[in-house]
Amino acid sequence: xxxxxxxxxxxxxxxxxxxxxNITKKRHSSRIRREAIIFASSTLVMGILILGVISYxxxxxxxxxxxxxxxxxxxxxxxxxxxxxxxxxxxxxxxCNFSSNNKLGEGGFGPVYRGTxxxxxxxxxxxxxxxxxxxxxxxxxxxxxxxxxQHRNLVKLLGCCIQGNEKMxxxxxxxxxxxxxxxFDHTRSTLLDWHNRIRIICGIARGLLYLHQDSRLRIIHxxxxxxxxxxxxxxxxxxxxxxxxxxxxxxxxxxxxxxxVGTYGYMSPEYAGHGKFSIKSDIFSFGVxxxxxxxxxxxxxxxxxxxxxxxxxxxxxxxxxEKATExxxxxxxxxxxxxxxxxxxxxxxxxxxxxxxxxxxxxxEEIERCLKENKxxxxxxxxxxxxxx
Numbered sequence: 001x002x003x004x005x006x007x008x009x010x011x012x013x014x015x016x017x018x019x020x021x022n023i024t025k026k027r028h029s030s031r032i033r034r035e036a037i038i039f040a041s042s043t044l045v046m047g048i049l050i051l052g053v054i055s056y057x058x059x060x061x062x063x064x065x066x067x068x069x070x071x072x073x074x075x076x077x078x079x080x081x082x083x084x085x086x087x088x089x090x091x092x093x094x095x096c097n098f099s100s101n102n103k104l105g106e107g108g109f110g111p112v113y114r115g116t117x118x119x120x121x122x123x124x125x126x127x128x129x130x131x132x133x134x135x136x137x138x139x140x141x142x143x144x145x146x147x148x149x150q151h152r153n154l155v156k157l158l159g160c161c162i163q164g165n166e167k168m169x170x171x172x173x174x175x176x177x178x179x180x181x182x183x184f185d186h187t188r189s190t191l192l193d194w195h196n197r198i199r200i201i202c203g204i205a206r207g208l209l210y211l212h213q214d215s216r217l218r219i220i221h222x223x224x225x226x227x228x229x230x231x232x233x234x235x236x237x238x239x240x241x242x243x244x245x246x247x248x249x250x251x252x253x254x255x256x257x258x259x260x261v262g263t264y265g266y267m268s269p270e271y272a273g274h275g276k277f278s279i280k281s282d283i284f285s286f287g288v289x290x291x292x293x294x295x296x297x298x299x300x301x302x303x304x305x306x307x308x309x310x311x312x313x314x315x316x317x318x319x320x321x322e323k324a325t326e327x328x329x330x331x332x333x334x335x336x337x338x339x340x341x342x343x344x345x346x347x348x349x350x351x352x353x354x355x356x357x358x359x360x361x362x363x364x365e366e367i368e369r370c371l372k373e374n375k376x377x378x379x380x381x382x383x384x385x386x387x388x389x
Contacts (some may be wrong), residue, residue: 002328083147084159086170091115091161095125104177107227109138109243114173123357124159124174128167138243139167145242149215153207154238154386155230172237176231176273179293183226183329189296190331196235203237204229208286211239218248220277223262224285226292248279254278265310291315
């Protein structure tokens with residue numbers, strides 16, 4: 001063996017042509033094999049990604065295909081649920097391509113439009129906004145919650161429309177829009193006399209009683225507020241917006257969640273603070289709503305100038321001082337002999353605690369009792385008036 005110097009020296013090696021060809025072929029085949037492996041790996045990854053996207057889109061479409069759900073059961077009985085599907089073209093034509101002139105308002109779900117179908121039927125169309133805090137789950141929840149519910153104090157769902165990214169709910173149209181547009185408006189509040197306000201309170205109570213006790217499923221609304229009470233052309237109230245509703249089955253009476261949803265000012269303390277909700281959570285919201293209807297003031301954002309209390313705190317102070325009638329909306333004048341009976345019922349100490357909140361049936365019975373007493377008082381006054389004549 002000969003060792004060469006560190007500076008290096010050129011060497012020339014003579015090989016046969018056959019050996020050179022073999023070396024070249026090996027290098028070429030190695031490069032081809034490496035390129036084939038890279039190509040196959042890339043193709044596999046791309047295929048997996050494409051299949052994943054296709055699978056995701058297919059599942060999204062299948063989740064609403066036909067709007068049929070067989071797992072909606074009651075006490076072990078299965079039943080299909082069908083809901084009419086509206087064509088996107090028909091909805092666009094009904095709303096003049098979602099013209100701003102047909103826009104009724106906008107909520108957490110998205111904008112609401114007034115539309116006229118081909119047969120002349122006027123409907124309200126809720127269009128899910130891309131920027132909405134509510135999504136597919138809330139959309140499905142609203143469909144499955146009220147599709148089979150039938151009550152005169154619940155808004156009727158006529159169908160839905162799902163096409164691409166568009167998701168819409170089609171409801172019966174309420175000519176007088178929502179309750180908040182009346183009771184919180186200085187001018188329009190005068191159109192709601194005491195008789196109409198009591199009728200509205202009783203209608204809401206009946207709707208909740210149906211949801212909680214008389215329907216196939218026990219449903220907790222979880223977002224009962226003035227803007228979710230719609231009024232028809234005869235000022236009859238109808239509960240709407242079931243996107244956040246929860247269904248209880250069997251003997252279940254309460255539940256707990258880490259995701260607090262709803263509207264502050266209407267939430268019960270145990271729900272807002274600990275996520276516990278039940279029938280009585282809706283009853284608390286109903287109590288707030290009653291005070292708002294009687295007073296014409298919003299609980300949310302209300303702060304009394306003298307005591308800096310919200311509406312509930314202010315009403316409680318007036319009750320303690322035996323001045324509950326000062327809570328009454330000034331636009332009602334002296335025409336509301338019943339108001340202190342209804343409002344103070346919700347201010348009794350035993351009705352403020354979670355464990356002793358009144359049930360919806362007891363609430364309805366109390367309101368009906370107040371109505372009868374009020375009617376008896378009016379009849380007595382009429383008799384006295386005629387006897388004096």
